[in-house]
Amino acid sequence: MNLRFWRGWGVGRRMAVITMLPVILLFTSFVWYSWYAHRAQVAEELAERGRILARALAETSEYNVISGNLSDLRLTINGLVQSDRSIYKVDVIDGSGRAAVRVVSDSASDAQAHYYEAPIRKQVVWINLFSDNGTPHVSASSDSRPPTLTTEVVGWVRVTMSPANMMAKQTDRFQIELSMAALALAASGILAWVLARSLIVPLREAIGTLRQIRGGNYRVHPPVTTGGEIGELQASIGEMSLALDESKRDLENKVAERTRDLLASRNEALRADADKRKLIQKVNEIIEDERKSIAVEIHDELNASLIAARLEAQSIGLLAAKAPPGPEVDEIRRKSEAITKLALDLYANGRRLVRRLRPEVLDMLGLHGAVEEMVRHYDTTSGCRFDLHSEGDFARLSNELAISAYRIVQETLSNVMKHAAARSAHVSLLLDEGKGLLRIRVVDDGAGFDTASASEGIGLIGMRERAYALHGTIEVRSSPGEGTDVAIALPLNLPVQTPAVPATISEASTSQR
Template identity: 70%
Template sequence: MKWTHFWHNWSIGRRMVFISMLPVAYLFCSFIWYSWFSHRSLVEEELSERGRVLARALAETSEYNVISGNLADLRLTIDGLVQTDRSIYRIDVLDAKRREVVSVTGDAGRDAEQRAFEAPIRKQMIWVNLFQENGAPHVTGSSDSKPPTMTMEEVGYVRVTMSPTNMMAKQVARFRVELAMAALALMVAATLAVLLARSMADPLRMATRALRKIRGGDYLVTLPVTSGGELGELQASIGEMSVALDRSKQDLENKVEERTRDLLESRNEALRADAEKRKLIQKVNSIVEDERKSIAVEIHDELNASLIAARLESQAIHQLADKLPPGPEIEEIKQKSQAITKLTLDLYASGRRLVRRLRPEVLDMLGLHGAVEEMLRHYNSGGACSFEFESDGEFAKLGNELAISAYRIVQEALSNIMKHSTASHASVRLTMGDDTLDIVISDNGGGFDTTLASEGIGIIGMRERVVAMGGDIGIRSAPAEGTTIAISLPLAVS
């Protein structure tokens, strides 16, 4: 799991200490947190209880002093109370309109957080009706059913502001004692964890040293059993393993030698098969080009010649028809002869295009540089994609077979750009070096994911041609980032 990666480089001793101390440290932190929280809660609860009780008590005992206006005695009483109890920060007595009439502030807890508790000072009043409903004086009797009326009136307020400083100091002292005891327990646990880790780590170190010797080739290692349980079994197993390894070493070496001979024979056979495959592909390409050349010559010399003869004959028929007297049959003969002439011209043009595809004449006349330039000029004249051509080097020394293969590779790449890329711009760069012919074809089309998409027939054909010529091909593409094909062909084909 990813969360355990942090201790991959730890020793077994550190891991044992960590495993042993982790729950102890968790308990220590939980205890300290709970102790501190309980002390703070105890202070807050006691402070709240004392503040509320004190406010109610002062409110009940201050009724007469507030009503009579005897504030001096009330101040003395409050001042003595503040001096006696250091948890009281301030006591304020307010009148009914919440105006301050008495205020006494203590010395403790000025910088601490204060908590205020307030209680109302109520004046009790009893109303007695001295007259009956008819206006006659009221005489008390056994038949009286209306008790005297009692009302409460708030004549002031007592506000007690408590400070937790004094109580908190006592609780902090207790907390420090608890912290010291918990820290001592933590130290004892850490010491025991270290001792336990050492008791397990030392036998493992001895086993590790023995295994390193075995890895270095010293199989006869003597490892004493110094511990019990699983560690003792591990030490005994390592000793037994060293003897077994020494026995099987020779057998393994013999098998390795035999397997190595088999692998060398398989490798040589694969190299021979690969060389034969390259020669076969090169031979097939050569035969295909020769057959294309033969078909092109046949179309050029025979079919085109026959088309020229047919065109001349149709023109002769048209000329003879002109010498005859006009008539509907003569006009139809002229139209038929013109149709034949146009048909022969179209067939001748189609034949010329087919000849250029089978065996481009410009490749023989202008070489690879001129043929590729003429191809790009043809693509630029009738498409939405603009093609750019760059070249560097002297192409006159390029062999005929290599020039044909390079031309076919460029032709296939440009055909793929026109069919599949939806690019608006593409470029072809030919570089003639001392030992290699480098071809770089790139476009700004849709591209494809090379890790997911399978290669099409066009790319497979280009790759086979490059392999047959002993070259290298690299394809770099990504969705919406275009495609770049880099090809390197050796000038001397092996």
């Protein structure tokens, strides 16, 4: 038997149903049996009275039927019918089957479908007045022969009963019994409600306590208001709340201790990270200063020596041109031209090396001019189209910021050339003075890469550390086949102290970058 509807009921409803269901079944059975018993009692009583009345009237009506004095019989039957409201009608039938007397009650409202019948018998006594020898019979004390008796049916008495009067009395009794049973049912219902409430109220209190515990209030102690399993449940909840409160305090203490340790470790790591960034920044400054120094030495000393060597080689060539012709003079002239060409090549290589170490245009024209020359160089020496868009006056940038921005752009364009296989690349320089930021953006239409799975390369590490050293941010967005977008934001005014936590960065790199 599937009782799924039972699952959604509360404990109170279940308790009420468990208590009231047997009572309702008993009440229904009692009411049905009482009604059936009353009706059966009415039927039995009517049948018994009908048979008795029919026999009694048949025994008393013999003389009137035989003599034909039916008026007295009618009066007798009429009085009987009027005095007894359970009689509907009485019929007296003669021997030929005709209705001799019919009396119908005026007070009876209904009649049974059948009647009760008794025969009217006439008894004839035959007495022999003569003896066997013809003499008059004189009875003696020893004569025990009974008279001869014969019976003859001369009619019938039919009594039809009316159950209305008896049913009304039995209905009154049934209503009294029904009222008493209904009172008992109501008392059982009240008892069931009281029992269910005595079970529901502690359970609701226990559920409310559990909800408070679930909400984080462990300092609740529900009173034990009843006994049995419910009382044990209330006591267990109280003990559990105490245990949870103690566990919560212990956990909070452990969390606080662990938090202090983590904060100390974090501060130590941040200090180490800040020191690392300061060191990187200092190393970059030293490298730039050393590059500048090397570039100056190459420009001032090496290039000057190369110019002097070229001039000396040209002088030798001029002297050889004035000397008398000869194989030796021709050889001297060729060596002079070779030395001149070699000096020029070395001078050009020195100039290129100087530009790589410290672009002169960066000191002469600032960041914009240096980046413009670099973009023009990549555009003319590669198969990828490079273009530059800039906004703002970059002449007021600090030397440190300009150098770092230049190196970041240089590394980004180098990655485009080496790994992107792009057809075009766009470089953007924006001086956002409202927010105090220098924004650099390089977008290409190359192969791209998966930022989630790609490993970090040296190039992006250097770019990131340069940006972090200036308290800036770097964000790399890319996906396979859709190119790469690198966005850098560098503050124009560097803070005095290194921040505890660097700006949020969304960055990914490839193993090649």
